[in-house]
Amino acid sequence: MEHHEIAPGVTIPKIGLGTWGMGGKQIEDRRWDEENITAIRFAIDLGLTHIDTAEYYGAGHTEELVGEAIEPYNREDIFLTTKVWRDNLRFDTLIESIKKSLRRLNQNYVDLYLVHWPNYQIPLKETMQALEHCVNEGYTRYIGVCNCSANLIQEAQSYLKENYLIANQSEYSLISKAPRVNLLPYLQETNRTLIAYSPLGRGILPRMNFKTLTEIAEKYRKTVPQVALNWVITQENVVAIPKSSNPIHLLEFMDAICWEMNLEDNIELTNSFI
């Protein structure tokens, strides 16, 4: 697995694992727990050791599933990310949220704690101070945000005394290219990481027949999801967190790494999506 240095001396795989939908979406769903735990463990065994979850997912049940899935592994071998929901960004509420997440995950700490969505009703300064408190208390090693513009990241950082906001999670794929304009160049300049969510376009890219994408996949003897993921992760300071509960799809992710399409094909592919 190719790796990326997300913080000084800390590397994570270029491809991690998303968990939205495992254990339910807005409400918990326990019907596929066994399959999902097996899938998470299979992903870790393949090297997808960056696991992304959130307190919002499955109304907390997804964190419980992740906690159970990672239990047999060495904790240091996993890079565990969770997120605080936008309603919980007041100082005390955020601290309460991370403690509840840690209980559900059955962990003493997470590696990265992210603000899931900005909430303009709550002062950003208060939220950032709460995040800093989480680092100081050892609840999380690193902090970051999601769905933020370069300007908002800059503002968020200005409220932090000692810590560096290391990452922004944003939707980024061939069908969601907006981060290329401002956000990604800013993150690259400031040595932060773009964690690309929905890198498979929420399943649209593998399921629809996009002509250029299909042709390029054939040319490189890869599958469509492999090319779609490869396009994301070969960019500087970008890692991806595709979701799959299907071991065949997880195995397929592995051939998205360790190769690059030539520049001409890359440009043609990029331009084939508006």
Ligand SMILES: NC(=O)c1ccc[n+]([C@@H]2O[C@H](COP(=O)([O-])OP(=O)(O)OC[C@H]3O[C@@H](n4cnc5c(N)ncnc54)[C@H](OP(=O)(O)O)[C@@H]3O)[C@@H](O)[C@H]2O)c1
């Ligand atoms: N911070 C945020 O606001 C935010 C927002 C959205 C998502 N996220 C995170 O990012 C993760 C990934 O995003 P996502 O789940 O929205 O979308 P995604 O990873 O782009 O796509 C996931 C979908 O693709 C399907 N899939 C995967 N491989 C496939 C293949 N080879 N062939 C056909 N279908 C395939 C999966 O189904 P199977 O399970 O059947 O393979 C699943 O339905 C989430 O799980 C979550 O952890 C964060």
